[in-house]
Amino acid sequence: MSSRNLWRIGLWLAGLAACVVIVGTARFSADLSTFLPRSPSAAQEILVEQLRDGVVSRLILVAIEDAPPSVLAPLSKAMAAQLRAAPDFVSVNNGDDQSLAKDHDFLWRNRYLLSSDVTPEHFTPAALRRALDNDLQLLGSAAGVLVKTMLPADPTGDMLHVIGQFQGGEHPASRDGIWFSPDGKRALLVMETSAPGFDADAQQHALLLIDNALQSAKAATVGAQDARLLTSGPGVFSVRIRDQVKQDAFRLSILATLAVAGLLLLVYRSPVMLVLALLPVATGALAGIAAVSLGFGSVHGITLGFGVTLIGEAVDYAIYLFTQTAPGRPPEETLPRIWPTLRLGVLTSVCGFSAMLLSSFRGLAQLGLFSIVGLIVAVSVTRWVLPVLLRRDFATNRSTLFGPAIMRLCSRARALRYPLLVLVLAAAALLALKHGNLWDDELSSLSPVSQQDQLLDRQLRTDLGAPDVRYMAVVNAPGEQQALASSETLGRLIQRLAGEGILAGFDSPAFYLPSESTQRARQAAIPAASDLRANLLRALSGLPFRPETFAPFLADANAAKNQPLLDHDSLRGINLAAKLDGLLIRRGEDWAALLPLRGVADASRLKAEIAASGQAGVLLLDLKGDSDQLYQSYRHQALLLALLGALAIVALLFLSFRSPTRVYAVVVPLAASVAVTVALLAVSGGKLSIFNLVGLLLVVGVGSNYALFFERRDTGEEASARQHRERIIVSLVLANLCTVIGFGVLTFSRIPVLHGIGMTVAIGAILSLVFSAILSMPKYDRDQAGP
Amino acid sequence: MRRDAALILALLCLAGAAFPAAPARAGNTVEHPGSETPGSDAALQQIMLGLQSVKQSRARFVERKYLHMLNQPLESSGTLIYAAPDHLEKNTERPKPERLVVDRDSLVIEDGNGGQSRNLSLADNPEIGTIVESVRATLAGDGESLSRFYVVKLQGKLPAWTLLLEPRDPKVLAMVRSIRIGGRNSRIETVETFEAGGDRSVMTVLPDRP
Numbered sequence: 001m002s003s004r005n006l007w008r009i010g011l012w013l014a015g016l017a018a019c020v021v022i023v024g025t026a027r028f029s030a031d032l033s034t035f036l037p038r039s040p041s042a043a044q045e046i047l048v049e050q051l052r053d054g055v056v057s058r059l060i061l062v063a064i065e066d067a068p069p070s071v072l073a074p075l076s077k078a079m080a081a082q083l084r085a086a087p088d089f090v091s092v093n094n095g096d097d098q099s100l101a102k103d104h105d106f107l108w109r110n111r112y113l114l115s116s117d118v119t120p121e122h123f124t125p126a127a128l129r130r131a132l133d134n135d136l137q138l139l140g141s142a143a144g145v146l147v148k149t150m151l152p153a154d155p156t157g158d159m160l161h162v163i164g165q166f167q168g169g170e171h172p173a174s175r176d177g178i179w180f181s182p183d184g185k186r187a188l189l190v191m192e193t194s195a196p197g198f199d200a201d202a203q204q205h206a207l208l209l210i211d212n213a214l215q216s217a218k219a220a221t222v223g224a225q226d227a228r229l230l231t232s233g234p235g236v237f238s239v240r241i242r243d244q245v246k247q248d249a250f251r252l253s254i255l256a257t258l259a260v261a262g263l264l265l266l267v268y269r270s271p272v273m274l275v276l277a278l279l280p281v282a283t284g285a286l287a288g289i290a291a292v293s294l295g296f297g298s299v300h301g302i303t304l305g306f307g308v309t310l311i312g313e314a315v316d317y318a319i320y321l322f323t324q325t326a327p328g329r330p331p332e333e334t335l336p337r338i339w340p341t342l343r344l345g346v347l348t349s350v351c352g353f354s355a356m357l358l359s360s361f362r363g364l365a366q367l368g369l370f371s372i373v374g375l376i377v378a379v380s381v382t383r384w385v386l387p388v389l390l391r392r393d394f395a396t397n398r399s400t401l402f403g404p405a406i407m408r409l410c411s412r413a414r415a416l417r418y419p420l421l422v423l424v425l426a427a428a429a430l431l432a433l434k435h436g437n438l439w440d441d442e443l444s445s446l447s448p449v450s451q452q453d454q455l456l457d458r459q460l461r462t463d464l465g466a467p468d469v470r471y472m473a474v475v476n477a478p479g480e481q482q483a484l485a486s487s488e489t490l491g492r493l494i495q496r497l498a499g500e501g502i503l504a505g506f507d508s509p510a511f512y513l514p515s516e517s518t519q520r521a522r523q524a525a526i527p528a529a530s531d532l533r534a535n536l537l538r539a540l541s542g543l544p545f546r547p548e549t550f551a552p553f554l555a556d557a558n559a560a561k562n563q564p565l566l567d568h569d570s571l572r573g574i575n576l577a578a579k580l581d582g583l584l585i586r587r588g589e590d591w592a593a594l595l596p597l598r599g600v601a602d603a604s605r606l607k608a609e610i611a612a613s614g615q616a617g618v619l620l621l622d623l624k625g626d627s628d629q630l631y632q633s634y635r636h637q638a639l640l641l642a643l644l645g646a647l648a649i650v651a652l653l654f655l656s657f658r659s660p661t662r663v664y665a666v667v668v669p670l671a672a673s674v675a676v677t678v679a680l681l682a683v684s685g686g687k688l689s690i691f692n693l694v695g696l697l698l699v700v701g702v703g704s705n706y707a708l709f710f711e712r713r714d715t716g717e718e719a720s721a722r723q724h725r726e727r728i729i730v731s732l733v734l735a736n737l738c739t740v741i742g743f744g745v746l747t748f749s750r751i752p753v754l755h756g757i758g759m760t761v762a763i764g765a766i767l768s769l770v771f772s773a774i775l776s777m778p779k780y781d782r783d784q785a786g787p
Numbered sequence: 788m789r790r791d792a793a794l795i796l797a798l799l800c801l802a803g804a805a806f807p808a809a810p811a812r813a814g815n816t817v818e819h820p821g822s823e824t825p826g827s828d829a830a831l832q833q834i835m836l837g838l839q840s841v842k843q844s845r846a847r848f849v850e851r852k853y854l855h856m857l858n859q860p861l862e863s864s865g866t867l868i869y870a871a872p873d874h875l876e877k878n879t880e881r882p883k884p885e886r887l888v889v890d891r892d893s894l895v896i897e898d899g900n901g902g903q904s905r906n907l908s909l910a911d912n913p914e915i916g917t918i919v920e921s922v923r924a925t926l927a928g929d930g931e932s933l934s935r936f937y938v939v940k941l942q943g944k945l946p947a948w949t950l951l952l953e954p955r956d957p958k959v960l961a962m963v964r965s966i967r968i969g970g971r972n973s974r975i976e977t978v979e980t981f982e983a984g985g986d987r988s989v990m991t992v993l994p995d996r997p
Contacts, residue, residue: 137883
């Protein structure tokens with residue numbers, strides 16, 4: 001081996017070793033939010049944060065079923081008791097009194113600071129008289145028993161008002177004090193984890209604890225053998241998706257590798273050749289992962305799954321080299337001949353993928369970097385390392401067996417030009433027709449969560465009376481107190497709008513922790529002890545109440561007037577603290593207060609009213625609308641970038657060919673296959689997602705190789721040129737088969753991204769080859785290959 | 788704060804469902820079942836048979852609540868409607884309209900002014916169920932249900948009788964110490980409820996002239 005070759009091998013091995021080290025220490029994530037943007041607007045940033053680690057993302061909904069209610073209730077109690085002790089959970093709610101006793105106590109003790117009814121007018125003789133009249137009526141009604149116990153300490157009904165302030169819409173049905181689905185078939189629990197929803201490891205641990213808690217509760221309960229768990233929630237999804245991505249990426253990679261290896265083994269009949277053929281792919285994939293890890297800090301599972309797809313394209317390079325080398329000739333002779341075409345093919349693909357690099361869709365940028373690095377490394381290994389490793393006398397004679405058959409087919413391909421023209425026109429017409437309806441514009445179309453899981457989630461949420469919040473008002477302020485005060489201002493506006501029927505209700509951090517100024521104002525509104533007593537006595541005159549009944553009220557009001565103000569710490573250890581933390585968030589130097597809005601009936605009116613109020617720092621988030629819009633803007637961007645990529649490809653071809661006819665010969669088959677592929681997808685699979693778009697970029701990458709090789713016109717002696725041509729075409733068919741296998745396997749994936757890309761490329765690759773054959777076969781081949 | 792909602796709801800219903808009560812009558816006190824005097828067992832049986840024969844009834848009521856915190860009773864009035872075997876309605880007209888409807892397993896409370904209605908299942912809320920049965924099972928002449936929920940004592944015999952009901956469930960007993968139902972022949976005349984805190988309510992049932 002010459003010293004130059006030794007250098008090449010040494011460099012390759014060193015690079016390989018470096019990649020292995022980088023990949024070995026890389027962080028892998030399965031967090032779907034990786035696929036969300038890098039530099040969104042303020043509203044979108046909060047949105048993404050909420051999706052990633054807001055309280056909403058930390059909820060695990062649990063149902064126990066398959067046992068009678070009398071068994072499910074104690075199971076639920078035992079599980080909750082066990083899980084409340086675990087640090088993994090901030091709160092575990094199943095409806096039983098115990099879980100909320102402290103909250104109830106907190107509200108009762110602080111009712112005068114929490115109630116928005118507390119104003120100076122609230123305690124005048126006239127207002128007290130109205131309250132007492134009302135109390136008297138209530139005493140006589142069905143609510144009498146309730147009023148009776150609370151009345152002596154709370155004749156003004158402030159506790160009920162406080163509860164009413166943030167009591168949202170519906171409540172779960174309950175049996176024996178435990179939450180149940182309305183049909184009584186499932187006991188329900190809601191847990192909030194300490195870890196954010198995207199932390200799949202922590203979520204998995206939490207799920208394990210839940211499962212263990214059920215097992216031990218079952219062991220201690222008679223008749224519970226069949227009871228089983230249903231779980232849902234963002235954290236549960238992230239665990240499931242991670243498992244699925246791992247499983248699919250692993251399983252499908254193996255499957256695709258085996259299938260491609262089997263095919264190559266069949267063709268080359270030599271294990272050594274097989275290993276050599278896979279070397280560029282393996283090196284490319286490793287380098288791609290290493291590059292993504294270095295460039296992005298972590299590698300997404302989906303990007304990894306994409307490694308499979310690289311097998312489809314990069315294995316082609318070795319195939320071109322092997323199959324196009326004439327028997328008995330050294331590969332060094334082949335290389336100079338095919339290298340310009342190969343290089344142009346890789347550059348074309350890189351052009352296509354560069355567009356993705358610019359995407360603010362992080363996931364797409366990762367895929368782009370992975371592909372570019374992977375392809376360049378694979379082609380470099382093919383160019384400089386493979387020839388050194390190949391034995392002088394390697395033979396690929398076998399392919400000549402079916403070579404003539406393929407040539408005969410190709411020679412007839414030209415006849416299909418006009419049918420193809422019709423097909424492309426039909427596809428174009430179809431696309432023009434479906435133009436507005438071609439793309440799926442909902443972010444959920446990207447969701448890797450299965451339909452079945454989404455249904456279960458909706459069912460449990462309905463049972464719990466906790467439907468997904470769609471609208472949320474967000475207040476940004478430079479400090480905690482300012483954020484609370486702003487929420488109070490905004491709250492008054494929203495309350496008014498609720499009164500007009502624009503929405504049903506809302507939640508606010510200020511319900512749980514009013515701003516200090518509001519608390520002080522409420523304390524100031526409570527009259528001095530002697531004044532309040534005098535007011536009460538005047539209000540009582542002529543009513544049948546015994547005056548001494550209300551001594552607890554006078555004592556509590558006086559205590560409230562002089563109690564220390566509530567702060568964050570006052571809520572420590574109760575469930576409401578978690579709620580407050582979810583609604584009042586520290587973001588760097590700033591604070592954000594979230595006001596989830598329920599039952600919004602007129603969003604545009606709401607938006608207009610909030611804008612008209614002129615309050616600074618207020619945003620109205622539409623969780624679904626905004627995230628769909630976010631996705632649409634990505635999709636538009638991706639489409640634009642793809643078009644730019646296509647333009648770059650055309651420019652590249654012009655630069656290297658300097659001949660419009662040759663550019664035309666390469667571009668037309670590609671454009672035709674993209675158009676027909678999109679039309680086929682639109683007809684068969686409904687709407688297209690951004691993943692299909694990525695697939696189309698790959699089609700262009702793979703297909704350009706075919707078109708370039710077909711377009712080649714070898715000069716020189718006719719017989720040898722014809723032989724070269726046959727070898728080229730056979731290598732293209734073989735490469736195409738590998739690509740179709742690699743991507744075809746992906747269509748079996750349950751993960752939308754892999755399925756979408758696999759489907760698109762498998763169809764597109766076949767079409768590219770066939771169309772290139774139809775459009776690029778020169779006339780003279782017919783005469784020479786004819787019988 | 789869902790518990791509070793449940794609590795409020797439960798209490799609302801409890802108070803409403805406990806509508807019954809009546810002044811005590813003099814007479815022999817006999818425990819049922821397991822009574823030592825077989826004659827009174829038969830007397831109870833007879834009363835129940837008489838009640839069973841009434842398939843439908845309608846009556847006016849006046850209810851007085853004697854509460855600790857008030858120095859005079861609170862009075863309310865309206866109509867009662869019963870349809871065998873398990874439909875019961877209490878329509879309060881004064882001082883504030885309110886409607887309670889018990890039908891099979893469900894209890895509906897409607898705010899009189901066409902306002903909110905609340906709905907709940909008696910099976911899911913056994914305490915409320917117990918109190919509802921005191922009147923409903925008596926009206927239906929269903930002695931078996933009565934003695935499942937209460938220790939039943941009979942005072943007097945036909946035509947004038949009084950049933951003294953003591954809840955068996957300690958949770959119910961913590962709220963309602965006893966219920967006394969006084970009747971004449973196959974008609975209930977008074978329902979008197981003694982609450983654990985010492986408050987009591989007395990409902991007098993008057994035949995409604997059609």
